[in-house]
Amino acid sequence: MVAVFFAYFALVSIAAGVLTVSLRNPVHCGLALLALLMHVSGLFVLLNAEFLWAVQVIVYAGAILVLYLFVLMLLNLKADERYFHSSYPYFLGPALLGAGYVIFLLIRSPFAGAKGNVPDAAVLEHGDTYAVGIKMFSDHLLQFEIIGVFLLGAIIGAIVLAKTPKSIDPMSGKE
Amino acid sequence: MVPLSAYVAVSAVLFMTGLLGVLIRRNFIIVLMSVEIMMNAANINLVAFSHYLESMAGQLTALFFIAVAAGEAAVGLAIIIVVFRGKVSTNVDEMNVLKW
Numbered sequence: 001m002v003a004v005f006f007a008y009f010a011l012v013s014i015a016a017g018v019l020t021v022s023l024r025n026p027v028h029c030g031l032a033l034l035a036l037l038m039h040v041s042g043l044f045v046l047l048n049a050e051f052l053w054a055v056q057v058i059v060y061a062g063a064i065l066v067l068y069l070f071v072l073m074l075l076n077l078k079a080d081e082r083y084f085h086s087s088y089p090y091f092l093g094p095a096l097l098g099a100g101y102v103i104f105l106l107i108r109s110p111f112a113g114a115k116g117n118v119p120d121a122a123v124l125e126h127g128d129t130y131a132v133g134i135k136m137f138s139d140h141l142l143q144f145e146i147i148g149v150f151l152l153g154a155i156i157g158a159i160v161l162a163k164t165p166k167s168i169d170p171m172s173g174k175e
Numbered sequence: 176m177v178p179l180s181a182y183v184a185v186s187a188v189l190f191m192t193g194l195l196g197v198l199i200r201r202n203f204i205i206v207l208m209s210v211e212i213m214m215n216a217a218n219i220n221l222v223a224f225s226h227y228l229e230s231m232a233g234q235l236t237a238l239f240f241i242a243v244a245a246g247e248a249a250v251g252l253a254i255i256i257v258v259f260r261g262k263v264s265t266n267v268d269e270m271n272v273l274k275w
Contacts, residue, residue: 006177010185017189017212021196026204033208036189040215043182047226049234052218052241059241064211064248071252072204075259088199099191103184111179116230132238135231143235147242154246161253 006046013039026077030069037061048120051129182223190216203258203265207251214244 016036023029041056123131136144189212196209218237225233259265 003177006181010181014185014188014192017192020212021192021200021205021209026202029205029208033211036212036215040189040219043185043219044222046177047182047222049222049226049237052222052234052237055238055241056218059245060211060215064245067248067252068204068208071255074256075204075265077202077204077265099188103187106183106187107180109180111183111224111227113224113228115228116232118231119229120226128234131231132234136235136238140232140235143239147239151242151246154249158249158253161250162256 002046005042009039009042009046013043026072027069030065030072033068034061034065037065048123049128051132179223179227182219186216186219186223189213189219201266201268203255203267203270204252206267207248207255211244211248214240 013036016032016039019032020029020036023032037056037060041053041061044050044053044056118131118135193209193212193216196212197206200206200209218240221233221237221240223233225231225237255265258270262269
């Protein structure tokens with residue numbers, strides 16, 4: 001059953017990713033990106049990461065994507081762009097071969113490693129949010145604070161960048 | 176049980192899709208969207224390894240990644256608005272003021 005859900009989420013997210021980079025109208029690209037984000041969040045649920053599922057839906061689909069759509073509608077772009085470099089068929093074959101080889105190697109490799117101390121049973125006992133919270137506020141407190149300062153800087157930077165510049169009148173003598 | 180390598184393969188395909196989008200699209204906003212696709216591919220990897228190696232650190236890193244993506248989107252879109260105000264275009268080929 002999990003395999004069926006995995007196949008659905010994986011195939012639809014890949015299809016949505018391809019649509020995002022190939023559709024002509026930027027708004028359609030944004031909607032395909034929304035489908036991609038939702039299906040990636042479905043993959044998170046399959047991996048017992050419900051907290052990240054909620055964060056993905058709220059932050060990515062709810063905040064970031066709406067920001068993209070706002071800017072798209074603010075700029076009112078037309079869909080007239082040229083797509084490919086003129087010599088792209090010569091690069092297509094080697095690129096597909098290389099990508100297929102990488103995926104072949106990835107599927108074959110066993111990916112074993114040292115196990116941590118949070119098995120599935122421990123996550124499911126109190127829920128994923130509890131496990132993430134305990135880890136974040138014990139071992140990763142400094143990173144948490146750094147992310148807070150980073151977001152503050154990003155907000156201030158975005159406001160300063162997007163502010164309407166003050167018009168300078170050379171005749172009046174003052175700014 | 177879905178093997179870990181299946182998640183890694185999905186993540187690799189998504190990452191290559193995003194990389195292709197960054198390389199072939201001319202619209203700056205679509206380029207930023209392709210960067211978001213690549214970040215999502217990285218997040219799938221982080222969460223999958225976190226699940227299969229029974230450690231919480233991967234999920235935390237994915238959480239911080241999402242925060243960084245939010246900041247990146249805000250600053251990137253502000254830059255797009257500034258460039259659009261000066262050039263009335265979001266074509267990446269026309270943005271060459273800083274070219275050496």
